Amino acid sequence: MNTVLHKASTRGHVKHGWLDSYHTFSFANYYNPNRIQFGVLRVINDDTVDVGQGFGTHAHENMEIISIPLEGELEHKDSMGNIARIKAGDIQVMSAGTGVYHSEYNKNHDRTVQFLQIWIIPNQQQVEPRYDQISIADISKENQFNQILSPNVDDQGVWIHQDAWFNLGQFALATDCQYQLHSEYNGVYAFVIEGNAVIENQELQKRDGFGVWGRNTILIKADKDSKILLMEVPMNQ
Template structure:
């Protein structure tokens, strides 16, 4: 088993007033040659956007872009004709494929929105751009995994990659095992909140641990914890 630990304190940071963003990997003006990606996982940004502000229309291509609101609401509009709101509890994915233009704004006039913006390198390039969004109940992830992104699970949003996103809310003193879906994949465990132990590693809020060359791992919660596991191919 191989591991790499990413402390929350070592993330890149950019604050533009309307946007307060922490970068787990090199992004924008933040560059760390040791943190350019974890396999096919290219970007994991922890963004807080002030009321009614956001990202104006801009292009993407050949990237799988996942948005997970932690609190608040996002207004989304793109060139596929999608125009809607992403709520807390929703998971959104956009396959940029051959090219797409989109905008995202805080839908609220008086409350911040905090969301995870995650980019995955695609399996197949230049596919037709597509958009999907689903709502998930937090009750269904209590002390177990809730798969929200997958290439082959009809209950999850589809992704153009052999990648899987799973969420769990683990109660204190509970243990959860994660078994990798695909041989040769690795898993990036991002702790949204709480405190957990994975083998000899202790993770606290917004810490992350990348693990590969392993079939599975055990996560022990020391306090109530929210966990995101991102399983991705390691060879890209």
């Protein structure tokens, strides 16, 4: 078994006035040669956007971009003609493919927006850009992990162009779980959104990240009032 631990306090951090952002992996002006990616998991940005502010129109290509709001709501506009608001309890996916422009704004004037922006390197290049969002509150049950993303169009949750599976668990009670990986070539990166957990005997706190590979199953002990995101991804591009 191989592991990597990224404590919350060791993340890259930037504050641009309207944006307060923590980077698990190298991003923009934050560069750490030992923290480029975990397999095909390239970016985990933990962003807080101030009232009435946001990201202006900018371009992406050949990347699977997943947004998970934690508090508040964010307005999305893109060059495919989509205009939508995503809020806590939703998940959004955008396959940038051959190229797409989009913007993200907090249109509220009374509260900030907190969201995770996650980038996955796709297994297909130059695909037709696409956008989707769903309410994961509609498919989630407490005290267990619920699949919110997969490579399969007909599966529960959204889908992306990669052999990756995301599971989100919200635990009102202390719970022991076992996660079964889909492939021996995959690893799991756990991100503790809230609370505390013990994963393969490693104690984790809020916003800690922990990667595990070289195992078929992973043991997780989630504390009461914790929220944990598991991202299973191929370890080789």
